[in-house]
Amino acid sequence: MMRAATLTMAAVLAFAAPLHAQQGEDYTPAFSAEDDLDCAIFIGAIMAEMEAEMTPDNQIGLTSALTYFVGRYEAQRGTDLMQAFTDRYPVYLQRNPAEIEQTCSVRMRSFAARLQVSGSALTRLQPPRPAQQGDTAPQE
Numbered sequence: 001m002m003r004a005a006t007l008t009m010a011a012v013l014a015f016a017a018p019l020h021a022q023q024g025e026d027y028t029p030a031f032s033a034e035d036d037l038d039c040a041i042f043i044g045a046i047m048a049e050m051e052a053e054m055t056p057d058n059q060i061g062l063t064s065a066l067t068y069f070v071g072r073y074e075a076q077r078g079t080d081l082m083q084a085f086t087d088r089y090p091v092y093l094q095r096n097p098a099e100i101e102q103t104c105s106v107r108m109r110s111f112a113a114r115l116q117v118s119g120s121a122l123t124r125l126q127p128p129r130p131a132q133q134g135d136t137a138p139q140e
Contacts, residue, residue, distance in 0.1 A: 031107070033076035037088045038095065039104040040069040064115075065108045 043066045047054070054062070074081065092100075 031072075033073050034088060034091075035103070036069045036072040036076070037084055038092050038100055039107060040066055040073060041085065041089065041092050042100050042104050043069065043108075061112075065104075065111065068111050069104075069107075 043062055047059075047062050047066070050058075070081065073084065077084065
């Protein structure tokens with residue numbers, strides 16, 4: 001079940017089309033650097049477990065999420081990442097896996113929603129492309 005849910009999250013991130021983005025939800029509770037590290041560990045474990053079964057879109061989505069959580073951790077702590085993973089892993093193992101999955105999944109969807117909004121905004125900012133040969137239908 002965790003595998004299916006995580007692959008679904010990966011697809012959501014890859015296509016950046018979450019449901020709650022349409023609802024205008026923009027509330028994000030504060031999370032600690034350790035929460036970010038837990039999500040990075042969670043996603044890394046899923047990626048390792050499912051490597052052979054993942055589609056390219058799922059790989060992109062999970063890699064995006066992993067990068068997001070690692071970046072948040074590094075921005076807050078700036079410590080050696082390998083050491084941080086080594087120090088945090090025993091604590092991670094003591095936590096409730098269902099709680100970690102639920103929290104990280106919600107956060108991944110929220111991240112995807114923000115990506116979708118940002119992507120739409122950037123698209124609207126782009127100047128119109130000049131018509132190129134072959135862009136128009138032939139005239140009869």
